[in-house]
Amino acid sequence: MRQDRHLRPDAPPRPAALPDPYTPGHGSAAYTVTHYDLDLEVRLASNRLAGRARLRATANRRLEAITLSLAGLRVLKVQVEGARARAVQRGDELRITPAAPVPEGREFSLEVRYEGSPGPTDGEWGDVGWEELEDGILVAGQPVGAPTWFPCNDHPSQKATFRISASADAGYRVVSNGLVVGHRRKASRETWVYEVHEPMAPYLATLLIGRFQLLELGRLPRREHPSVGVFAAVPPALRQSALSGLRDQRAMLALFTDLFGPYPFRDYTVVVTEDELEIPLEAQTLSIVGRNHITRSWESQRLLAHELAHQWFGNSVTARRWEDIWLHEGFACYAEWLWSEHAGLGSVASRATAAWTLVAAQEQDLVIGAPGPAMMFDDRVYKRGALALHAVRRALGDNRFFRALKAFCEENRHQNVSTADFLELLDRVGAGAPGFGADAVLRPWLFERPLPPLPA
Numbered sequence: 001m002r003q004d005r006h007l008r009p010d011a012p013p014r015p016a017a018l019p020d021p022y023t024p025g026h027g028s029a030a031y032t033v034t035h036y037d038l039d040l041e042v043r044l045a046s047n048r049l050a051g052r053a054r055l056r057a058t059a060n061r062r063l064e065a066i067t068l069s070l071a072g073l074r075v076l077k078v079q080v081e082g083a084r085a086r087a088v089q090r091g092d093e094l095r096i097t098p099a100a101p102v103p104e105g106r107e108f109s110l111e112v113r114y115e116g117s118p119g120p121t122d123g124e125w126g127d128v129g130w131e132e133l134e135d136g137i138l139v140a141g142q143p144v145g146a147p148t149w150f151p152c153n154d155h156p157s158q159k160a161t162f163r164i165s166a167s168a169d170a171g172y173r174v175v176s177n178g179l180v181v182g183h184r185r186k187a188s189r190e191t192w193v194y195e196v197h198e199p200m201a202p203y204l205a206t207l208l209i210g211r212f213q214l215l216e217l218g219r220l221p222r223r224e225h226p227s228v229g230v231f232a233a234v235p236p237a238l239r240q241s242a243l244s245g246l247r248d249q250r251a252m253l254a255l256f257t258d259l260f261g262p263y264p265f266r267d268y269t270v271v272v273t274e275d276e277l278e279i280p281l282e283a284q285t286l287s288i289v290g291r292n293h294i295t296r297s298w299e300s301q302r303l304l305a306h307e308l309a310h311q312w313f314g315n316s317v318t319a320r321r322w323e324d325i326w327l328h329e330g331f332a333c334y335a336e337w338l339w340s341e342h343a344g345l346g347s348v349a350s351r352a353t354a355a356w357t358l359v360a361a362q363e364q365d366l367v368i369g370a371p372g373p374a375m376m377f378d379d380r381v382y383k384r385g386a387l388a389l390h391a392v393r394r395a396l397g398d399n400r401f402f403r404a405l406k407a408f409c410e411e412n413r414h415q416n417v418s419t420a421d422f423l424e425l426l427d428r429v430g431a432g433a434p435g436f437g438a439d440a441v442l443r444p445w446l447f448e449r450p451l452p453p454l455p456a
Contacts, residue, residue, distance in 0.1 A: 017416065023154070030061055031060055031102075036053060036162045036164075038052070039052045040149075041167050048116070049130075055112075059104055080109070119131075129148030130148040134275055154203070155201075157320050159199035163196075168189070171211065176192070176207050177196045177206060178197065178265075181193050206283035208273075212233040216231055217232055222262060231267060245300060259405065260335075261409045265284070268311065277290030279303075280293055282307055298345055305339040316413055322376055329385055352455070353454060359451055367447055368384050368388075368445070384445060394455040422438075423442060
């Protein structure tokens with residue numbers, strides 16, 4: 001039986017994933033969505049969205065009302081099990097009252113028709129969600145952007161499969177998660193259909209529409225499965241820049257497969273926008289970067305490595321609660337350093353030294369194992385999280401350390417995890433390492449404010 005004693009001697013029992021104090025009002029433990037089926041009509045010139053969302057779900061308790069998140073869009077009609085249901089919208093909350101309560105344990109269907117002019121939500125993390133580009137749109141979902149384009153049970157612990165069908169103006173390509181299973185053109189409209197067969201957290205769902213062409217960057221063979229296709233969706237004018245800036249994507253995928261285990265999805269795509277973006281964006285099976293992120297500079301290449309690593313740490317293995325965000329960002333940051341060393345761009349030790357020096361010059365006022373909602377994307381969560389992993393590697397040795405990373409990815413494939421789960425795995429893998437204890441190594445990095453010494 002797993003115990004949280006590894007975190008702190010006085011740690012309480014592991015909290016439920018919901019409600020999550022980092023994103024109050026988002027996500028419900030009363031039911032679990034197993035599948036989203038989205039049909040979307042997008043008018044780019046007027047930025048209008050008309051949608052139909054069909055959800056399959058299971059009641060975890062008797063449901064007299066069902067709460068979803070939906071932001072900035074107007075609900076037209078709601079049905080539960082084919083019967084008309086009452087719907088009330090207050091802020092970003094959609095409260096649905098079915099004609100009859102749904103019994104505990106019952107599987108049920110839910111359909112929502114909605115429309116409006118979508119846009120990002122403005123919160124303590126800035127603008128999040130649906131964004132208009134110069135010639136197209138993108139969705140930046142982390143952490144609460146999903147409700148800006150579809151009604152959902154909005155929390156990373158609530159993974160489901162997806163079908164996403166979106167129609168846009170002819171001449172534009174729709175890019176979304178998973179595999180393309182349909183494409184048709186009718187008059188001045190084109191429809192693209194995607195399916196996501198692996199469970200996906202709602203914030204990792206994305207939609208991009210632009211004048212993209214699809215480039216194949218390479219393929220990575222794997223046993224007993226089709227090869228992994230590595231693709232780029234780019235505006236035609238950026239084709240040559242993308243081929244240059246993204247030429248190491250297959251090699252990055254090969255390295256991370258060696259270090260972390262098999263790539264957890266079918267294919268991988270980097271979407272390059274015509275616009276410059278402040279930061280790249282993470283989504284399941286793809287990354288979104290601006291035209292400014294496809295140079296050969298280390299800054300661009302580290303970001304490309306970072307987003308690719310999220311396919312293992314964040315997308316397949318996903319934090320149960322937002323307070324454990326270091327399990328995404330610290331791991332992806334450490335992957336940057338691993339790529340740097342592999343590519344001859346600087347050793348892991350030199351990258352760690354530079355990161356430690358940078359963090360040491362900042363205020364020592366952040367506990368990265370529970371940073372609080374306002375600080376969960378602070379750069380210290382990334383760098384100090386990577387340094388914590390470096391400390392584990394020094395204590396365990398390379399063989400046990402990388403065996404632990406592979407086991408973490410394999411045992412928790414497409415599931416949700418906590419910091420406690422990682423520490424328990426480390427103790428198991430490190431059982432033969434003299435004097436090793438995961439809590440002793442990681443507690444100063446994760447749950448104490450003073451910066452520990454640089455790992456020797």
